[in-house]
Amino acid sequence: MRQEALDLIIEGGWVIDGLGGPRRRADVGVAGERIAAIGDLAGASAARRVDARGKIVAPGFIDVHGHDDLMFVERPGLEWKTTQGITSVVVGNCGVSGAPAPLPGNTAAALALLGETPLFADMQAYFGELRAQRPMINVAALVGHANLRLAAMRDPAAQPTAEEQDAMQRMLDDALAAGAVGFSTGLAYQPGGAARPAELEGLARVAAARGAMHTSHIRNEGDEVEAAVDEVLSVGRNTGCATVLSHHKCMMPQNWGKSRATLANIDRARGQGVEVALDIYPYPGSSTILIPERAETIDDIRITWSTPHPECGGQFLSDIAARWGCDKTTAARRLCPAGAIYFAMDEAEVQRIFQHECCMVGSDGLPNDAHPHPRLWGSFTRVLGRYVREAELMTLETAIAKMTSLPARVFGLAGRGQLSEGAWADIVVFDADTVEDRATWEAPTLASAGVEHVLVNGQQVFPAAAGMARPGKILRREAMAQTVAGAPR
Numbered sequence: 348m349r350q351e352a353l354d355l356i357i358e359g360g361w362v363i364d365g366l367g368g369p370r371r372r373a374d375v376g377v378a379g380e381r382i383a384a385i386g387d388l389a390g391a392s393a394a395r396r397v398d399a400r401g402k403i404v405a406p407g408f409i410d411v412h413g414h415d416d417l418m419f420v421e422r423p424g425l426e427w428k429t430t431q432g433i434t435s436v437v438v439g440n441c442g443v444s445g446a447p448a449p450l451p452g453n454t455a456a457a458l459a460l461l462g463e464t465p466l467f468a469d470m471q472a473y474f475g476e477l478r479a480q481r482p483m484i485n486v487a488a489l490v491g492h493a494n495l496r497l498a499a500m501r502d503p504a505a506q507p508t509a510e511e512q513d514a515m516q517r518m519l520d521d522a523l524a525a526g527a528v529g530f531s532t533g534l535a536y537q538p539g540g541a542a543r544p545a546e547l548e549g550l551a552r553v554a555a556a557r558g559a560m561h562t563s564h565i566r567n568e569g570d571e572v573e574a575a576v577d578e579v580l581s582v583g584r585n586t587g588c589a590t591v592l593s594h595h596k597c598m599m600p601q602n603w604g605k606s607r608a609t610l611a612n613i614d615r616a617r618g619q620g621v622e623v624a625l626d627i628y629p630y631p632g633s634s635t636i637l638i639p640e641r642a643e644t645i646d647d648i649r650i651t652w653s654t655p656h657p658e659c660g661g662q663f664l665s666d667i668a669a670r671w672g673c674d675k676t677t678a679a680r681r682l683c684p685a686g687a688i689y690f691a692m693d694e695a696e697v698q699r700i701f702q703h704e705c706c707m708v709g710s711d712g713l714p715n716d717a718h719p720h721p722r723l724w725g726s727f728t729r730v731l732g733r734y735v736r737e738a739e740l741m742t743l744e745t746a747i748a749k750m751t752s753l754p755a756r757v758f759g760l761a762g763r764g765q766l767s768e769g770a771w772a773d774i775v776v777f778d779a780d781t782v783e784d785r786a787t788w789e790a791p792t793l794a795s796a797g798v799e800h801v802l803v804n805g806q807q808v809f810p811a812a813a814g815m816a817r818p819g820k821i822l823r824r825e826a827m828a829q830t831v832a833g834a835p836r
Contacts, residue, residue: 352378353393354805357776360399363744365406365751365765370744375404377772380804380818385768397800399776403743406751406764407434407773407801408727411626412562412593412709414438416445416488417462420476423817425483427714429801429809430794431727431784432775435763435822437754439489440593440711441564441635442533446473446490447518449497456636457493457536459684462715466494470522474821482819484803485773487758489531489562490522492550496538503538507546515546516553523553528758528824529560529589534575536636540566544582551588559824560589560758568633569598569691576609580616580623589622591757594711595700596633596692599644603693606700613705624757626709627701629729631694632788634713634720637687639679647690648675649788652717653682661718661789686716688788698740701730707754721791725784728795732783743779759824772805 355377361370362385376384376391384391410428413436418425428436438444443457448466458466467473470490477486496503499514507515519530530550533539551561561582565575576592583590592613597605616623634651642648648664659667659682668678679685700706708730712723722729727750734740755764762771775798782797801809806818 353383353391354378355395355397356388356391356393357397357399357404357774357800358388360402360404360776362766363403363405363747364767365747367744367748367752370403375766375774377802377805380772382766382768382770382772385766397776401778402776402799403779404766404774404776405747406766407775407803408432408708408750409434409754409760409764410436410710410727411591411707411754411758412437412440412711414440414460414711414713417464418714419480419482419486420464421462422714423480423483424811426794426811427712427724427792428484429811430798431725432777432798432801433484433727434773434775434801434803435485435487435760437487437489437528437758439491439527440531440562442491442493442531442536442539444489444491444494444531446470446522447494447498449494450501453497453503455493455497455503455536455538456684457533459636459686460713460715469518469525470527471525474526477821481817482821483808483817484819485763485822486819487528487760487822487824488526489529490519490527492530492532492542493536493539495519495530495550504541506541506543512546512549516549519550519553520557523557523559526821526823527559528822529554529562531562531564533564534566535564535568547582548586551582551586555586555588560591562591562593564593568596569602572597572602572605573608573612576612580612580621583621583623584616584619592623592625594633594709595625595627597696598633598689598691603696606696610700610703617705624705624707625700625703626707627697628709628711628722628726629697629701629734630720630722631692631697632688632690632720633692634686634688634711634722637679637683637685639676639683641689642675642679645689645691649688650682651686651688651713651719653685656682657717686713688720698734698738701734702740705753706749707757708750719791721784721786721788724786724792725795728782728798729784731777731779732797736779760822761825763822772802774800774802776800
């Protein structure tokens with residue numbers, strides 16, 4: 348491309364291309380929405396120049412596990428993404444998505460994770476709204492299995508009739524045709540937990556036929572975690588559907604260490620030809636809806652929101668129960684519908700899982716929570732600061748590949764996740780010496796430090812500026828010609 352066509356030059360930085368290779372000092376030239384040149388651009392002209400001397404210039408991060416489906420409508424600035432360098436997100440996880448809407452009278456507790464906007468009739472309508480709103484960052488969408496059940500079944504807690512199974516499969520196929528990259532299951536929640544293998548495999552075959560994928564919040568992340576992992580691996584093995592194990596963890600002290608077995612099972616499946624990957628968020632606490640049945644089994648549970656008792660957001664369940672003079676289960680039932688953080692994971696195990704070659708980063712952030720888990724604002728910068736700079740779990744180049752080219756490969760996001768000529772200009776500039784998460788359990792919405800510039804499709808999204816465009820795109824799953832080191836084989 349002609350040098351005079353450059354709109355921006357990011358000059359003098361250490362370029363980490365996202366493909367796992369060593370950093371190199373170079374300038375990055377952007378023309379329109381694409382990277383036009385990488386190298387010595389001192390003699391080139393550009394409309395704008397950014398001084399990146401001493402800083403890292405990397406591909407924008409890809410959050411593979413978001414729940415921002417309705418936030419593109421409700422809170423379109425998505426500051427919790429842009430301030431930590433995220434330029435693309437996969438939504439529709441854990442079996443719940445912005446579409447399709449349930450039949451009248453059907454609902455599920457997990458839908459509260461998404462927001463207040465009414466769900467859309469189908470994925471075509473959802474994508475139409477996103478295009479009208481213009482997303483701040485790029486978005487790839489999964490269709491939720493719970494949504495399919497709620498939209499197709501008169502009794503979503505039952506087993507589907509043949510007609511209802513056919514209806515779910517047609518809805519899934521329509522969603523994939525509209526642009527969804529796959530479907531997700533939330534087998535730990537109702538109504539998804541009622542599903543049996545034949546139902547899941549029927550849907551997975553539809554996805555596989557379109558080259559799409561299945562991501563899963565597995566049925567059990569505690570005592571039965573090994574069987575739950577095997578269940579999802581079996582769906583992939585029996586159908587040929589690409590598979591992602593969401594936010595993989597082993598909860599409760601008696602299960603810490605079981606990831607050695609679950610990761611070995613994942614590797615065996617990969618050796619058998621199953622296309623499988625996984626993701627984590629870099630924290631020892633999980634977060635979802637408040638489940639009263641967990642109240643007595645987990646010591647530390649922090650309430651993130653409560654519809655009947657909003658004043659309890661940010662408080663520990665044990666303190667609320669003591670104040671109310673009741674047991675924790677009773678208190679939990681009184682708080683519902685509500686959300687919670689569960690402190691039941693081992694940090695050392697989280698780090699072990701993250702080091703697996705097919706492990707990506709997914710924030711699993713819940714922006715609709717009044718007092719959210721800090722992972723919403725800090726997951727990616729926490730990896731850079733705590734896991735790379737402080738703990739030295741891996742090189743910066745390896746960590747960036749896990750947050751860029753690996754997810755691009757797994758989800759089929761062509762031209763994303765790498766700095767190369769012709770690639771989309773999704774770029775983050777940060778200071779490797781100071782980058783860190785600042786969101787805490789007590790103050791969970793503090794923005795990260797050390798991130799200096801974020802571009803989406805060549806346009807600045809951070810720092811925010813008055814009148815700033817929203818340059819994100821809806822991403823489809825495409826075949827990826829390039830094999831990325833560490834990607835599923």
